[in-house]
Amino acid sequence: MPQAKDHVYLDHNAGAPLRPGARERMVEVLSDVGNASSVHADGRRARARIEAAREQVAGLCKARTRAVTFVSGGTEANMTALTPNWQDQGAPYYLDRLLRGATEHPSVAAGGRFPASMQEVIPVDANGLIRLDILKDMLAGGGPALVSVMAANNETGVISPLAEIGAMVAEAGGFFHVDAVQAAGRMEIDMDAWQADAISLSAHKFGGPQGAGSLVVRSTARVPAPLMLGGGQENWRRAGTENVAAISGIGVAAEAAEKEAQDWARLAALRDRLEAGVREICPAVTIFGEEAPRLANTSCFAAPGISAETALIAFDLERLSLSSGSACSSGKVSVSHVLTAMGAEEATARCALRVSLGWNSTDADIDRFLEVWPQVVDRLNPEARNRAA
Known part of the structure; x- marks a missing residue:
């Protein structure tokens, strides 16, 4: 369909x-x-x-x-x-x-x-x-x-x-x-x-x-x-x-x-704009691997007190498809072994969301995410908005 x-x-x-x-x-x-x-x-x-x-x-x-x-x-x-x-x-x-x-x-x-x-x-x-x-x-x-x-x-x-x-x-x-x-x-x-x-x-x-x-x-x-x-x-x-x-x-x-693969700049610009917008609403957000070389298309982040499982449902209701830090074969959110190996606390890992872009991603996609993101924050944990990092 x-x-x-x-x-x-x-x-x-x-x-x-x-x-x-x-x-x-x-x-x-x-x-x-x-x-x-x-x-x-x-x-x-x-x-x-x-x-x-x-x-x-x-x-x-x-x-x-x-x-x-x-x-x-x-x-x-x-x-x-x-x-x-x-x-x-x-x-x-x-x-x-x-x-x-x-x-x-x-x-x-x-x-x-x-x-x-x-x-x-x-x-x-x-x-x-x-x-x-x-x-x-x-x-x-x-x-x-x-x-x-x-x-x-x-x-x-x-x-x-x-x-x-x-x-x-x-x-x-x-x-x-x-x-x-x-x-x-x-x-x-x-x-x-x-x-x-x-x-x-x-x-x-x-x-x-x-x-x-x-x-x-x-x-x-x-x-x-x-x-x-x-x-x-x-x-x-x-x-x-x-x-x-x-x-x-x-x-x-x-x-x-x-x-x-020869032109990463387009996706990197989209990812960077998304991360800036996420951090503007929630300055305390954690962006995993931020200090390491990363793919231009991938952002994995966690906002305090915003459960990934609940956030995914909220985004889905707004017709946005993204992912948590990890999904098991049953489709249910689990604690990410990747984030655990990186030393993330369980409470933080359970809030991890992943946005990944690709060949047909556009500026309009990022616009829509940044329109919905504040709504999700206000619905799930309004105290996270503008909380100092």
Whole structure:
């Protein structure tokens, strides 16, 4: 059902609207017949569509075309990468442990195919940045490790020092996986500069279809053991008949996202105006990760005494869609493990709201939010208005 014209969508980190170009390409492809593994003309046409999309995704992350494997989304990409069993130069290579950031997405926090006994958590500082000093000690304290860190946090937008982490991991002889799901279209992705062995992408975060994504490796000589077995699709790295329509949609969205990643100024100006307006009404507001590098599209903040759960309902009634600091699979607001790892008090974390912008966000969206925000404050905790920081 299409959204009403006065509806304002401010939840791109949860899922961006499908780009018109991606939708058009997918509808076109759905009229095709043929399995991409078939040698006849219909099969070859399907194969050509997949390979065109592979090239577009490779361009988004400065990767080699054959390094892109299409999967069902970010969770599967992470699950595939997080395994002790890799192939390095064609020979089996086994990693002894997984070192993962304390603020990772649940699909990484679950540890993938590493048993719990082989997992260690890397703490973060008050701004949500990986403690590099502790990571260095952890890398020196055991056998070869897979280090998994997100490029940018889904809740706060805080950007990790990936080049520094990658250099440390390489020096220690480990492998480096980056969850780049929130990075695509919002910052430059450069696997070589990061020294990342693998990155994960999810199409619906940058305007592609839901239920589709990619695992991209820096070198096809160093790859994780397949998660999906049973066929030779995706260069033997992911079995199963390819979803040609969805993959075609990823390609179109990736091409658009690559261009947008070069121009952060527009979204940064919108975010900064929103934060200034929030702070004007509630000077005591906490903006999480404010002192760290952040994605231009993301703002996570908490106003004292304004419950996120109640605020979300109030915004929804005014036809604004945003998010709390964290949402569990049931859709209910929970205490954010990200904000907890950053040292936020529980009472503050329960007030966290996240606004995330994207390819179709406008000044009018921010205008509408700033029109409704004072109403929400006055309804839920008028004492927070103009309270000194």
